[in-house]
Amino acid sequence: MNREKYEIKASSSFLRYEFDSIGKYGIIRKGIAFELINERENIYNLAFGDIDQVTKYINDDVISNNGDLPKVMATIIEAIFDFTNHFSDSFVFFKGLDKRRHYFYNRIIFDYYSIFSLSFNIFGMILDENEKISLKQSEIYRKDKEYDGFLIRRID
Amino acid sequence: MEQEVRFTRNGAKITVDTSLDDRPMLNPKKVEEARKMFANVDLAPLREYSRRMAPSKKKTA
Numbered sequence: 001m002n003r004e005k006y007e008i009k010a011s012s013s014f015l016r017y018e019f020d021s022i023g024k025y026g027i028i029r030k031g032i033a034f035e036l037i038n039e040r041e042n043i044y045n046l047a048f049g050d051i052d053q054v055t056k057y058i059n060d061d062v063i064s065n066n067g068d069l070p071k072v073m074a075t076i077i078e079a080i081f082d083f084t085n086h087f088s089d090s091f092v093f094f095k096g097l098d099k100r101r102h103y104f105y106n107r108i109i110f111d112y113y114s115i116f117s118l119s120f121n122i123f124g125m126i127l128d129e130n131e132k133i134s135l136k137q138s139e140i141y142r143k144d145k146e147y148d149g150f151l152i153r154r155i156d
Numbered sequence: 157m158e159q160e161v162r163f164t165r166n167g168a169k170i171t172v173d174t175s176l177d178d179r180p181m182l183n184p185k186k187v188e189e190a191r192k193m194f195a196n197v198d199l200a201p202l203r204e205y206s207r208r209m210a211p212s213k214k215k216t217a
Binding site: 005007008009010011012013016017018031033035037038041043045047051056057058060075078081082091093097121123127131132133135140151153155 | 159164165166167168169170171172173174176177178179180181182183186187189190191192193194195197198199201202203205206209
């Protein structure tokens, strides 16, 4: 994967990552965090967004539109590879909270499918009316479909 | 505090920075929402699929 990517800082636990997006609106600190959300099934939630300068939380409601989307996407992919180097048996789940994020994650998977599918099983996840994962409706990822979220697992 | 530097197989530079350790980066409310999404989910079928896929991928590599 020879696409340009940003330098990344990682916590020693490999659960937290940061990098600086440099674009038309200047330097924007980005965060990627993996949080264990289901211990029995070993599922980690991936959150990505701008780091709020006050709270230091990841703000995943904001699309900064800094003009460097391909580089940002390539950097997120690298963080996922690094995390799963250390947590290879885990599932990683990510979903967009709104339409723009929904599109963002669908586009990452679509664009990187050829690389990603060599190293990960990718499952397209559908939520039911109660906002819970519906395994009946979820399936192995298909490029011609959009999903509510994605669950991936390292296989290489 | 920055420590070890490593490069991924794709050439990305990753520096371990212990100042990131234990820093809460996620809104607890959103983490709770994600937990609820997967409450009582049994991923055994997906795990089984992964297990079956892994050897075949290695053979073709």
